[in-house]
Amino acid sequence: MSGRSYRVIGTRPIRHDGADKVTGRALFGADVRLPGMAYGYVLRSPYAHARIRRIDTSRAEKHPGVLAVVTAADLPTGPDRLLDLVEGTLPLSYARANVLARDKALYKGHAVAAVAAVNRHVAEEAAGLIEVEYEPLPAVLDVLEAMRQDAPRVLEDLRMREFGELADKAGNIAEHFRHVLGDVEKGFAEADVIVEREFRTVMVHQGYLEPQSATALWNQDGRLYIWTTTQGAFSAREATAWILDLPVSQVRVTPMEVGGAFGGKIRIYLEPVAALLSRKCGRPVQITMPRRDVFEATGPTPGTFIRVKMGARADGRITAAQVWMAYETGAFPSGQCGFGALCMLAPYDIPNVLIDGYDVVVNKPSTAPYRAPGATQAAFAAESVVDELAERLGMDPIEFRLKNAAREGTRRADGLKYQRIGCVEVLEAMRDHPHYRAPLEGPNRGRGVAMGYWFNIGWYSSCTIAVNPDGTVNLVEGSVDLSGTRTTIAMQAAEVLGLRPEQVHPVVADTDSIGPTAVTGGSRTTYATGWAAWEAAHDVIRQMKQRAALLWEVEPEAVSFECGVFRSGDRSMTFAELAERLEETGGPVIGRGTVNPSSAGGSFAGAIVDVEVDPETGKVTVLRFTSVQDAGTAINPTAVEGQMQGGSVQGIGWALNEEYYWTPEGVMLNSSLLDYREPTALDVPPIETVIVEVPEPAQPFGVRGVGEANIVPPPAAIANAVYRAVGVRLRQLPMKPSALLEALWSKEA
């Protein structure tokens, strides 16, 4: 615990948007209804790799009810620059090519043309009348094959970035980076036990329930209005403006409620297309993706090949770790391998480390972040090897991790030296949890543990707070609310202002109504926008002290504020009493807060899981699951638990069920929610949670972002549990029944 006493922080208020969410009133992307609105439909490539020879839209244009048809020919061609997408960057030319394919279709589902019509059925019919002449090309789908020099080239103009510099190397490798700490050869020479293993994971999807949906109105005055389901109104504004070659100020983005995102709604797909259609037909145009398009044409997260070699002394100290990792980025670079490299060894103090990482383009959808992007795959590999080392040394897996745990001052291979972190505290909470001590009896049952880390980011946020005459405040923020941050941010303002959470009315504003605010991602929102709210609240107090000083005819410095009461000498006024007198003391009070913290405290998470394996079918049942995470300070414990539980279950799905299943030609065979198996309520047990609180040193309340680290440990923890249940170590995801059966059979043989 943080040891500080708060009145609001740490309580569990009802969410500010709660009533709207349970009555059906909350408006998500596809709930936008505008007068005269037309419906769009996107025609997509049936090939994973094909040259586009010719597109003839004339029949579609003549179809009754059709209002406009667009192709890449309607997109501007301008100079290239780099789009910053928070969890990754992308050259503008690639972002544009992903929105509508120009010369080549680079994956099955790549957008080729779009139609706007009076309703969605007519739009879909008309899309079928567009004639596209393709020249199919050989597709490359496997990350290791794509790295070969003789592999089909996905992007002709791609040059490898090597060690941070653009190298004159053509191919499918977008990036090669290396982290070095100490001397791994020396480290391995000191080791008594060395384990080296190879791991494979496949592409998975964020699986949010709400498909992408964007509505655009290109107004007759030249301004472009966008209503969309996005994690960042400002990043969507910038990407849309850049792709369409407009000044950013000419675009207004109104962020709608977001029906799940998990990193998958940072990049934009439909906004520029709907805008082009709107400009052509002079009406607002809405495009909503069918679920198939969500799977085939938005950003899933990379499949990987990872080799990990680790050595340890007999006394349990890890002496060296060497990693070779390659991530498929899909059709365009995405940079997630680098994030995986930062996170995979993060829980440990290892003196000698060498990591080589590669981002590789393949003919699959352009990948996007998914909750702790890149970290889950990497931790699956690293935490499996750590578990095997502990076993070889005859040590308890948590004690082994504690012996090597990272602490304040530990230097990582990427160069970062930790400030205060909660790695040890999370491990101790795991060790001391009743779950870890509980007996687990019965055949084919086993318990596993694993650790995970996400570094979190700070970045810029804006917030204003206006005081109402009744003593409440309106809080306007630029952060899109994915799962309750209206409340966690309002609570931080309420704590400063001495108000109850419900006396702060949070509003998520459009890009015309609030200052720039980076995306809701990187577990930054409660951290950074909460910090901006803290600043805005202090600005309110500062101004109101001046008002009290005016009324009392004292210096502002002589006025104090505590627990919602202004005082000077023996005079006092509550916040509400003073709020009523703002008009007579100079007019309204509006506080503002803007921040751009470079800091952000990372969050460690651990998982304890019990499984039972059915040796007849290979099915793994999760019997019990405990998630432990460092929240810094839990602003709203209900929301923190919700993040931990949600991330854990996504991790369970990733471990056991979920995968993109491809034909050899690169066509996804399971692009429905029936065949892409997300966990249901029946597939998972109750998820127990333990919130550890090791306050982050910089943030006013000590918040650490909690959105992401929780998804990282489950696959490794389950693999380690499966090993203890049936004696086979699975080194591929998902650990589906067929994979487990094959492993059991080859063990018997």
Next chain:
Amino acid sequence: MMKEKLRVQATINEQPVEFLCEPRQSLLECLRDILGLTGAKEGCNDGNCGACAVIMDGRLVNSCLVLGVEAQGRRITTIEGLARGPELHPIQRAFLEQGAVQCGFCTPGLILATKVLLDRYPDPSEPQIRRWLANHLCRCTGYDKIVRAVRQAAAELREVRA
């Protein structure tokens, strides 16, 4: 091609409703695009996510799998019809109090599913709740707090009935 429209009369949220729809339009489309009831959500349009669930003659249906014309003469309850006046329904309140809502996109379907479950089984066991809710995907919560919300709502509704 625009198709000829048919007239449909139904009772939706206790009110008589009349609308015109094409034979190919789903009940979900009719609710959202014709009647403005956007509380039912389209997550998959093939009956696999449960976000579009509504209650039709006492049964839970995925409205994406029902044609608009099949609503003729039926009684339909959507999420917009659950709260009575200024009061939330106990199930809605339980979802908020237990923190069972994160993004809120699956919430309307889950709340209506809970309503049908508790109408039929006032005291369901946890496995029974999980089995019943397995038709509804939720990607945010991991289901834990949803199950707790269903149990809270069940207890409160039993008290009201007793």
